[in-house]
Amino acid sequence: MASGILLIPGPIVISENVQKALGTPSVSHTSPEFVDLFASTLQKTRQLFQAGESAQPLIVAGSGTLGWDMAASNLIEPGAKVLVLSTGFFSDSFAECLQTYGAHVDKLTAPLGGVVPLSDIRKTLGGQKYEMIVITHVDTSTAVLSDVKSISEVVKNVSPDTLITVDGVCSIGCEEFAFDAWGIDYALSASQKAIGCPPGLSISVLSSRAIEVALNRKSQSSFFASFKKWIPIMQNYEQSKAAYFATPAVQLVNALNVSIGEILEQGLEARIAKHHATSDWFKNKLRTEKGLKLVSSNQRVSAHGLTAVYVKKPAEAISALKKKGIIIAGGIHKDIKGEYIRVGHMGESACNDSLCHIQLCYEALSELEL
Structure with a gap:
């Protein structure tokens, strides 16, 4: 090649240490070595997202797009109203994903190369009830950066019951992001961008409020992407207990542990x-x-x-x-x-x-x- x-x-481009981590021998996903490794990786993920112990990190084999499916199939019911702030191609694609699962999506579209004004967000949220608002922190199609902190403050003031979902695929690891301090309910990312790992892992964090919504959802519209399935698995691994729902990507998790470790060490x-x-x-x-x-x-x-x-x-x-x-x-x-x-x-x-x-x-x- x-x-x-x-x-x-x-x-x-990934670091030499991350590259070496990919080449480790296969181990059982329920072995003590891997259980400890996964527990370490989940804890480091909390630090990367600046999320506390009440939040729940999830690391699942898949791309960042899987995080869209997870949000759409676990955090809202069909027919729920969702407000999407569109700053480019990926914002619009997230909206399409939500519609696929039956959400009623309204979009506030920013001028090309710009962001949605806070005044427009405030006015729209004040006019009707939305179950969720979706913010693409960085839309990779336009390289536009949205002010998640300020948007979250508007949501908390105007529509505090609205879940705040952030697509951080192209922001986590290179932009300021504070999951707990900003009151985010669900943030999703992926391994292959600023986190510094090869593609193949969907990485996300849920707030306690989002966990409650997901676990009490009336119906289940996804199997592999189900939070009801994955949350207990992640909780067990963090407690150094082997668990199984679907086989994790062992070498990729090892590489992720190294890549986040390098970020936190710096x-x-x-x-x-x-x-x-x-x-x-x-x-x-x-x-x-x-x-x-x-x-x-x-x-x-x-x-x-x-x-x-x-x-x-x-x-x-x-x-x-x-x-x-x-x-x-x-x-x-x-x-x-x-x-x-x-x-x-x-x-x-x-x-x-x-x-x-x-x-x-x-x-x-x-x-x-x-």
Whole structure:
């Protein structure tokens, strides 16, 4: 397989230690070694999300998209009203998932490259009752960052019974996120982005309120994605008791334990600050030296794990960088799909100064007519 610098918005370059963790021998998922490992990983997940003991982390084989199904099939009943804040392709896809499970979805759509104004959220929540609000912390299609903290404050003030669900697939590990302090009810992520692990794990956290809703749901509309099935499994593993519902991805859990451990060892605040510094450097170079325009409308709403930037010939830029061994991504937003490129800068590529991945990417882009 051809090697290169992988700078798409996930999967990302992983560390040597995470790579080694993937190569460990297989063990039984009910063995004492794995039970202890899983317990450690779940506890580290709490720290990563900044969630306390009343919350419940879940680590399940699957992609981030599985977290959408879990929210839709466990936290609301068919016909429930859900408010989705749309900042791009992935927000809209989450809305489609909710509708698949019978939710009545209303969308507040942000201007392209922007966020939904807090005043619009406040007005909409005040006008009718919603069982859930869905916030995409970073929409990977536009690189737009939503202010989850401020939105949550509005929800708590205007509609405190509304469950707050956050898609943190492209934010956990590179953006500030405080599950308990912000009053989040369900946050979902995935292993392959800023968390720094290969694809294959759906990682999420439920509040005590969300747990109660899920366990008292009138009907079950999913089997594999059922919180009623998974919550006892996770609780047992955290108590160092072997449990079984479906076989966990043993090597991936081992790799996740290492990757979150590296984040926490560096310090979560320091890790986030490093992502911010790398992102700011790259975006400023593109704007000031190349005269390029970002898809995100201003710095306040720009994500720090990737950059989406308008270029004249995206396909040619992607091809030219590929020839230099640098892999970036094209656009996927339906309105501007052929007008921009996306560069991921998460995990090792953002935080390991010896790799110089983003500098090499900028130098390669600088040689092109953009």
